[in-house]
Amino acid sequence: MITTLGKEVQLKNFKGKVVLIDTWATWCGPCLNHRPRIKDFAKKYQDNSNLAILMISVDEKxxxxLDFVEKDNPTNDGFDLFIENSTHTAFGNHYNINSIPRYILIGKNGKIINSNINEPSLALEEEIDIALRN
Incomplete structure (x- = not known):
């Protein structure tokens, strides 16, 4: 995965944190509809070093x-990341990314808490808060 600055990042960089993965693309209507809520989560938890919100794009280019993120997220809330052909990579295979949007919550211990999240919601926010307390 790369950041908007071209720096390579791996999931292991977030070991010991609660991680919310949002897999999305600029061409995905539901992804774009949910993105403001994900950015709200990122803003709400920005001072919590025990949580990482990874917004991973599966765009082809x-x-x-980059053009979309620069306009949509100028304050860099969360971690906007890109994986080229991510649905056809070890990441896509490991996390069963067959369609998007796809949301996955991972606990501090690295185990998946919930990989069947329909959309960012109050229920997800409660799951995040519980995971942060554990």
């Missing part, structure tokens, strides 16, 4: 993703 880095430039399209």
């Amino acid at each position: 880095t430039n399209r993703w």
Whole structure:
């Protein structure tokens, strides 16, 4: 995965944290509809070093993703990341990314808490808060 600055990042960089993964793309209507809520989560928890919100784009072209993120998330809430062809990579295979949007919550111990999240909601926020307390 790469950041908007071109720095390579791996999931292991977030070991010991609660991780919310949002897999999305600029061409995905439901993803774009849910994105403001994900950014709200990122803003709400921005001072909590025990949580990482990873917004991982599966766009085919880095430039399209970068152009969108620069306009949509100028304050860099959360971690906007890009994986080229991510649905056809070890990441996509490991996390069963067959369709998007796809939300996955991982606990501090690295185990998946919930991989069947329909959308960012109050229920997800409660799951995040519980995971942070554990």
